[in-house]
Amino acid sequence: xxxxxxLMIEAKGVQKWYPNxxxxxxxxxxxxxxxxxxxxxxxxxxxxSTFLRTFNALEDYQEGTVVVDGMELxxxxxxxxxxxxxxxMVFQQFNLFPHLSVLANLLLAPxxxxxxxxxxxxxxxxxxxxxxxxxxxAHKFPGQLSGGQQQRVAIARALCMEPRLMLFxxxxxxxxxxxxxxxxxxxxxxxxxxxxxxxxxxxxxxxREVADRVVLMDEGRVVEIAPPQQFFNHPEHERxxxxxxxxx
Amino acid sequence: xxxxxxRDNRKLGWxxxxxxxxxxxxxxxxxxxxxxxNLARSGLRxxxxxxxxxxxxxxAETLLPYRASDSYGRALLAGFVNTLRVVxxxxxxxxxxxxxxxxxxxxxxPLLRGVTRVxxxxxxxxxxxxxxxxxxxxxxxxxxxxxQALQLPGLQLAKSGIYLFGADLVNGELVGGLRLSLExxxxxxxxxxxxxxxxxxxxxxxxxxxxxxxxxxxxxxGLKPLQILRLVVLPQALRVIVPGLxxxxxxxxxxxxxxxxxxxxxxxxxxxxxxxxxxxxxxVFLLLLLIYLMLDLVISVVMNAIDRLVxxxxx
Amino acid sequence: xxxxxxxxxxxxxxxxxxxxxxxxxxxxxxxxGWGVLNWAINSAQWLVVRAxxxxxxxxxxxxxxxxxxWLLLGMLTSLAGLSWGRLRGASGWPLNDRIAAGLLxxxxxxVPPLLAFGAIxxxxxLFLLLLLLLGRLAxxxxxxQASSKRFGDWWALIWGVAYLFGLxxxxxxxxxxxxxxxxxxxxxxxxxxxxxxxxxxLPLGVILALGRRSSLxxxxxxxxxxxxxxxxxxxxxxxxxxxxxxxxxxxxxLAPDRVWRATGVLTVFAAAYLxxxxxxxxxxxxxxxxxxxxxxxxxSVHTMALVVLPQALKVALPAxxxxxxSLLQDTTLLSIIGLFDLxxxxxxxxxxxxxxxxxxxxxxxxxxxxxxxCAALSLGSRALEKRLASPGLQSNPxxx
Numbered sequence: 001x002x003x004x005x006x007l008m009i010e011a012k013g014v015q016k017w018y019p020n021x022x023x024x025x026x027x028x029x030x031x032x033x034x035x036x037x038x039x040x041x042x043x044x045x046x047x048x049s050t051f052l053r054t055f056n057a058l059e060d061y062q063e064g065t066v067v068v069d070g071m072e073l074x075x076x077x078x079x080x081x082x083x084x085x086x087x088x089m090v091f092q093q094f095n096l097f098p099h100l101s102v103l104a105n106l107l108l109a110p111x112x113x114x115x116x117x118x119x120x121x122x123x124x125x126x127x128x129x130x131x132x133x134x135x136x137x138a139h140k141f142p143g144q145l146s147g148g149q150q151q152r153v154a155i156a157r158a159l160c161m162e163p164r165l166m167l168f169x170x171x172x173x174x175x176x177x178x179x180x181x182x183x184x185x186x187x188x189x190x191x192x193x194x195x196x197x198x199x200x201x202x203x204x205x206x207x208r209e210v211a212d213r214v215v216l217m218d219e220g221r222v223v224e225i226a227p228p229q230q231f232f233n234h235p236e237h238e239r240x241x242x243x244x245x246x247x248x
Numbered sequence: 249x250x251x252x253x254x255r256d257n258r259k260l261g262w263x264x265x266x267x268x269x270x271x272x273x274x275x276x277x278x279x280x281x282x283x284x285x286n287l288a289r290s291g292l293r294x295x296x297x298x299x300x301x302x303x304x305x306x307x308a309e310t311l312l313p314y315r316a317s318d319s320y321g322r323a324l325l326a327g328f329v330n331t332l333r334v335v336x337x338x339x340x341x342x343x344x345x346x347x348x349x350x351x352x353x354x355x356x357x358p359l360l361r362g363v364t365r366v367x368x369x370x371x372x373x374x375x376x377x378x379x380x381x382x383x384x385x386x387x388x389x390x391x392x393x394x395x396q397a398l399q400l401p402g403l404q405l406a407k408s409g410i411y412l413f414g415a416d417l418v419n420g421e422l423v424g425g426l427r428l429s430l431e432x433x434x435x436x437x438x439x440x441x442x443x444x445x446x447x448x449x450x451x452x453x454x455x456x457x458x459x460x461x462x463x464x465x466x467x468x469x470g471l472k473p474l475q476i477l478r479l480v481v482l483p484q485a486l487r488v489i490v491p492g493l494x495x496x497x498x499x500x501x502x503x504x505x506x507x508x509x510x511x512x513x514x515x516x517x518x519x520x521x522x523x524x525x526x527x528x529x530x531x532v533f534l535l536l537l538l539i540y541l542m543l544d545l546v547i548s549v550v551m552n553a554i555d556r557l558v559x560x561x562x563x
Numbered sequence: 564x565x566x567x568x569x570x571x572x573x574x575x576x577x578x579x580x581x582x583x584x585x586x587x588x589x590x591x592x593x594x595x596g597w598g599v600l601n602w603a604i605n606s607a608q609w610l611v612v613r614a615x616x617x618x619x620x621x622x623x624x625x626x627x628x629x630x631x632x633w634l635l636l637g638m639l640t641s642l643a644g645l646s647w648g649r650l651r652g653a654s655g656w657p658l659n660d661r662i663a664a665g666l667l668x669x670x671x672x673x674v675p676p677l678l679a680f681g682a683i684x685x686x687x688x689l690f691l692l693l694l695l696l697l698g699r700l701a702x703x704x705x706x707x708q709a710s711s712k713r714f715g716d717w718w719a720l721i722w723g724v725a726y727l728f729g730l731x732x733x734x735x736x737x738x739x740x741x742x743x744x745x746x747x748x749x750x751x752x753x754x755x756x757x758x759x760x761x762x763x764x765l766p767l768g769v770i771l772a773l774g775r776r777s778s779l780x781x782x783x784x785x786x787x788x789x790x791x792x793x794x795x796x797x798x799x800x801x802x803x804x805x806x807x808x809x810x811x812x813x814x815x816x817l818a819p820d821r822v823w824r825a826t827g828v829l830t831v832f833a834a835a836y837l838x839x840x841x842x843x844x845x846x847x848x849x850x851x852x853x854x855x856x857x858x859x860x861x862x863s864v865h866t867m868a869l870v871v872l873p874q875a876l877k878v879a880l881p882a883x884x885x886x887x888x889s890l891l892q893d894t895t896l897l898s899i900i901g902l903f904d905l906x907x908x909x910x911x912x913x914x915x916x917x918x919x920x921x922x923x924x925x926x927x928x929x930x931x932x933x934x935x936x937c938a939a940l941s942l943g944s945r946a947l948e949k950r951l952a953s954p955g956l957q958s959n960p961x962x963x
Contacts, residue, residue, distance in 0.1 A: 056858050058857065058858060075256045075257040075258050075259075076251040077255045077257055078255050080257065081860065081862070084858060085860040087858075088858075089855075089858040091854070091855060095851045095852060097852065097870055097874075098874065098953050099953050108870075109860055112861060112865050112869065113859065113860040113861055113865070114860075140954075142953075143953060144954055158858075158859070261779050264779065265779050265781040265782070268781060268782070272785075279812045282811070282812055282813060286810070286811045286812075287811065356574060356581065357574065357577070357584055358574050358575060359575055359584070359588050359589070360584055360588065363588055363592070370934070372937075373888070373934045373937035373941070374930050374934050374937075375891075375895040375933055376892065377892075377898070377899075378926060378929055378930060378933060381906075381910070381926065382923075385922040385926070386922040386923040386926055389922075502798070503797070504797075505797040505799045505800065506799065506896075506899075508799070508899060516797065516799060516800065523803075523807065529808050530808060530811065533804050533807070533808060536796075536800045536803075537796055537800060540795060540797055540800065541792075541795045544795045
């Protein structure tokens with residue numbers, strides 16, 4: 001690894017218990033460098049989404065440290081706000097704002113959080129919509145779009161804040177099979193353009209093509225981290241082999 | 249580096265509550281201070297001893313034996329009994345009428361459906377108080393005198409009251425049978441007609457929530473419409489109806505307090521008179537609040553029990 | 564088309580029971596209808612309404628100052644016309660609008676002579692109608708679409724300012740002699756109190772609803788306490804509290820005018836019920852919306868104001884509409900504590916020995932007035948719902 005590359009995410013010994021006592025994260029470590037693409041896989045309930053969501057403070061943790069882009073995520077409200085500005089997230093259920101048009105969805109955060117000029121943001125937003133391939137839907141409402149279109153809008157919305165890190169939480173799991181491809185294409189292009197990405201997904205093809213490293217999580221722990229070649233063809237751990245046998 | 253308190257996620261919540269709590273205590277202290285001063289000035293310290301003093305006013309009708317020389321406490325009790333009379337009979341009658349109208353709105357007869365629609369839309373959009381004064385002043389006060397009483401099956405309507413279950417004309421007056429005063433009759437009529445419209449909507453919503461397939465299956469088994477309703481649809485509709493009825497019943501109980509406008513001596517009316525005579529605003533108000541809240545609570549508890557019963561039967 | 568009466572007839576007499584019901588209802592309805600009409604035309608004495616029209620509409624507002632009320636009415640009617648035009652856009656005059664316009668013309672031309680309004684007032688009413696229709700025309704004509712859109716964002720503000728200005732005008736602004744709130748009465752009073760209470764109760768209701776859902780226990784318990792206490796008590800006891808007990812709590816027993824005290828009570832009362840309706844709306848918004856907004860960096864305040872509340876209020880709109888109607892009906896209770904809303908004035912008119920026994924006439928008129936107002940509110944709320952609905956279905960995909 002290039003020594004001058006900065007650490008985008010540094011998570012050490014992260015532990016999380018839910019209020020009902022369930023031990024969701026049992027000491028997880030992960031390092032993500034700037035420009036790296038990391039794919040996290042694992043069975044349901046393994047804690048992969050929970051771990052992902054600690055990176056933008058949607059989940060808190062009781063022990064360990066998570067440092068994103070040099071800012072430690074703890075109780076400090078200023079840090080939390082600062083991190084959220086630089087980290088974009090795409091959800092499994094799209095979560096577009098139904099009462100606003102597509103364009104308005106994109107404009108909302110930059111105007112109110114970054115306090116930017118509306119005309120300038122609008123230009124950028126339209127360019128982004130062009131980039132993800134839905135410029136002509138700018139004035140429609142989310143309810144009028146298909147799932148694939150909505151997810152692409154969600155990606156554009158996150159990008160409009162000019163984040164330094166993009167998190168994807170099973171972005172294609174709620175899509176019809178024909179629509180999965182159009183969203184993966186957008187993510188692939190994003191990766192090529194150099195964005196630091198952490199993606200929780202089941203899409204093996206995407207992981208093989210795009211990921212720099214693949215992480216397997218199970219029962220709140222990191223089981224194996226390896227480049228896709230090694231991960232899919234010569235996995236080290238038993239559990240990895242068992243998991244791959246199920247999904248391949 | 250420790251996080252300063254104004255940015256600390258975990259501490260901020262408690263600090264805000266502390267500040268708000270202190271402010272609230274300050275305001276309450278201020279108000280209580282004023283209260284204390286004003287009470288002292290008018291010579292009315294907070295106490296319940298005055299409940300034992302003789303009331304000195306008459307109550308137009310009571311179930312409880314009561315004389316003007318009885319205590320205020322007894323007067324309020326009599327008022328409360330009057331309220332219970334209205335609420336209990338009102339609940340029964342309004343439910344009966346409401347269920348009938350609600351079921352009728354699914355009838356095959358378009359005229360019947362239309363009539364129920366008109367009834368509900370009419371009654372819901374006219375204030376209850378207006379309906380009450382209308383019934384009392386424009387209708388019941390215009391009933392003929394006893395010797396020309398209006399005869400309906402089982403009922404006799406006259407200026408001196410409404411008589412159920414047979415009353416005989418004796419020397420130009422009606423005696424015997426169960427007598428309702430005009431005030432009570434008007435109050436009941438208005439309350440029942442008003443509440444039944446809302447109950448009908450609740451019932452209608454409940455019946456509508458039963459899937460069409462249930463009706464079709466029952467019909468194909470050869471059951472007749474009324475049987476279908478009674479044996480198949482209503483039991484299932486009850487799951488949705490019972491919670492809705494809860495709030496309607498509480499409304500009815502609260503609306504009974506409008507009796508004061510037409511001279512029926514319910515709890516609120518007696519309380520108002522008591523206040524006028526004793527000037528003990530705070531005590532009277534607190535008593536009223538307590539009693540009505542208790543009434544609401546009893547209704548809710550009973551309805552929740554019924555709710556659980558209805559739900560149990562489906563597993 | 565000819566088949567329609569046939570199917571109707573078949574349905575009305577499908578079974579013997581149906582037949583009996585139909586015949587029975589028809590007889591009952593025609594007998595009742597005939598009775599009412601007969602009474603209305605022959606034995607009812609409508610003079611009581613004519614003679615007291617002024618009192619019923621505006622209470623004891625000084626006659627010399629009536630022009631201020633007409634001015635306010637003119638302002639509101641023009642705004643209403645413009646709003647109507649905006650709502651319809653450039654779609655011309657759909658059937659509903661033509662029916663409504665026709666009805667209004669018929670009412671404005673036919674009713675005043677019936678109620679023996681003076682010639683001047685009749686002219687004023689016709690002028691108001693003209694303002695309404697002109698406003699409608701102005702904003703729906705395709706030439707003014709641009710200006711209509713430009714005003715769009717400010718429309719709510721314009722209404723708010725006009726309302727407050729009108730209030731100030733009536734009370735005594737612009738150096739005009741003041742008119743005490745206790746002198747406003749009748750229909751004017753009822754409408755003013757309802758609108759003012761609603762305006763104040765909405766933000767209070769939002770605050771209570773948010774408080775009830777708060778994660779901070781102090782705010783949650785206080786909100787729950789206030790809401791449950793108010794919803795459990797009959798309104799009349801609360802009004803009673805307002806009238807008699809505020810004096811005890813204020814310094815030196817001073818207290819604001821009775822009207823403001825009653826308004827305060829009504830506001831808090833309406834706010835508690837509105838809070839429940841709004842809470843229902845808030846509960847319907849999935850947590851994911853909060854998360855999406857926070858993950859974009861929006862603060863809690865921004866999230867609430869820009870993302871969650873707009874959606875929640877839309878969902879709660881039907882329930883809130885119902886509360887509006889309840890509020891209008893609850894203003895009648897003010898008559899019990901001696902204030903002169905529409906019902907209160909009516910009862911004081913009926914107490915006048917000149918008009919003894921004319922209960923049916925007056926109360927029927929009131930019933931019509933209230934029914935029309937509530938029905939109008941109902942229709943308006945439904946129209947608002949349709950207008951505010953976001954096109955298409957909800958954003959989130961169907962669960963798998």
